[in-house]
Amino acid sequence: MKAHPKEQLRLLELAQVDARQARLQHLAKNMPEQLHLVEIEQDRRDRRAASAKALGELEDAQSELKTIQDDSRMVAERRKRDEDRLQHASSTKDIAALQAELATIARRQETLDDQELEQLERVEALTAAHAERLASMREIETLAADLLERRDLARENLRTEAKEIAADRKTLVDGLPADLVALYEDRRKRGGIGAAELVGKVSTASQETIEMADLARIAKAPADEIVFCPDTDAILVRTERSAI
Known part of the structure; x- marks a missing residue:
């Protein structure tokens, strides 16, 4: 020929144009930002799961604390009613019964106070743990968002360059x-x-x-x-x- x-x-x-196109296609398939996103994806999932777990444990602990505080409030109300009844009681039998019940209520209140203090400490610890997990999750999500933004910008630049290459190639092919x-x-x-x-x-x-x-x-x-x-x-x- x-x-x-x-x-x-x-x-x-x-x-040369085809070599440029091949390099561009290789770069599009091996973008550093996309490769980095793939590398951190498992870490992202792990951190999201850890944050969700920490939040669930915190919410459970807060619910338990509320139950203890509700019980404590009811006991306090019961004690106040019994103290009011004791002030107006005239029967020795009634007085003895109320005093015995107040002693039981006092022991119950002491137990609830101990449980509340213990649960408050647990809630505080779980709050700190959740804050740490949440901060860790937000850290990697910020990194992922930055990578996504830079990847999308790079893709747009690649699309623009691909159009230029296609135009150059068409001009060359049409002239041969x-x-x-x-x-x-x-x-x-x-x-x-x-x-x-x-x-x-x-x-x-x-x-x-x-x-x-x-x-x-x-x-x-x-x-x-x-x-x-x-x-x-x-x-x-x-x-x-x-x-x-």
Whole structure:
């Protein structure tokens, strides 16, 4: 197949555009921000679970404290009623019964006071634990939010660059013969590189020095004849930098 040397040079431009596109696609799949988000996702789940667990334990303890305080209030009300009844009691039997009941209430109140104090300490400890877990969760969620924002901004920049690359590629392809583009695309599908420059005696497709026999054959080929890299089958474009 033949193609004007200038058209072959434009294939190198097309290959550069495709290389840019490949790098862009690789970057889109391996964005540092996205990789970091994946790395911290399990930690995020663990911290959210720890915060939720700490909150549940705190709420249970607060509920238990409220129950104790409600019981204590009812006992205090009962004691006040009995003390009022004792002041007006005239029967020895009634007085003895009220005094016995007040003694029982006093013991019950003492028990509730001890339980309330113990529960208050537990609530205080669980409040501190929950605050610590919550702060830990918020810390990593702040990091995640920052990563998400930077990832989305990077994605937008990538989309803008991808549009520019697509426009550049279309301009190049529209300016080349269809059969030459088809050949380029076929070679690119085979080895990932459609066209490469011969620099000195080295094919930039393989980064290998071409053997003398192949180099001699390439040197004899007319300038408008398409030649190929012996190692990769990419279109090999001869330029002023080629040692032939």
